Amino acid sequence: MRYPHQVMRTAEPKTLNRKPTTAMWREENNQLVRDFTFADFSEAFAFMTRVALAAEKMDHHPWWSNVYNNVTIKLTTHDAGNTVTERDRQLATLIDTLVA
Numbered sequence: 001m002r003y004p005h006q007v008m009r010t011a012e013p014k015t016l017n018r019k020p021t022t023a024m025w026r027e028e029n030n031q032l033v034r035d036f037t038f039a040d041f042s043e044a045f046a047f048m049t050r051v052a053l054a055a056e057k058m059d060h061h062p063w064w065s066n067v068y069n070n071v072t073i074k075l076t077t078h079d080a081g082n083t084v085t086e087r088d089r090q091l092a093t094l095i096d097t098l099v100a
């Protein structure tokens, strides 16, 4: 049986468990770069929301761009003169767990 609040629910958050079709991180111009392609904008933006919360917790923030279902993330440490540091590698690893 369904309770009223269940009837009101919208679609299941299927977005959060789906694997994107991506290559892994590459190092390019002193940045760790990874491109992600999702099924649609909702999936891409759900992913970005999760990354944003994780980044804020780490106090380490991505450069990123989003066009519809594509997200590109570039990680570098501006406190270290825009070089790749352990903090970038940690955030990359964390981001990987959010799409796994």
Ligand SMILES: C[C@H](O)[C@H](O)[C@H]1CNC2=NC(N)=NC(=O)C2=N1
Binding pocket: 059, 060, 061, 062, 063, 075, 076, 077, 078, 079, 080
């Ligand atoms: C003051 C603050 O902790 C720093 O500016 C943090 C915030 N987020 C950051 N993010 C990134 N990508 N590089 C940094 O050097 C950095 N530094």
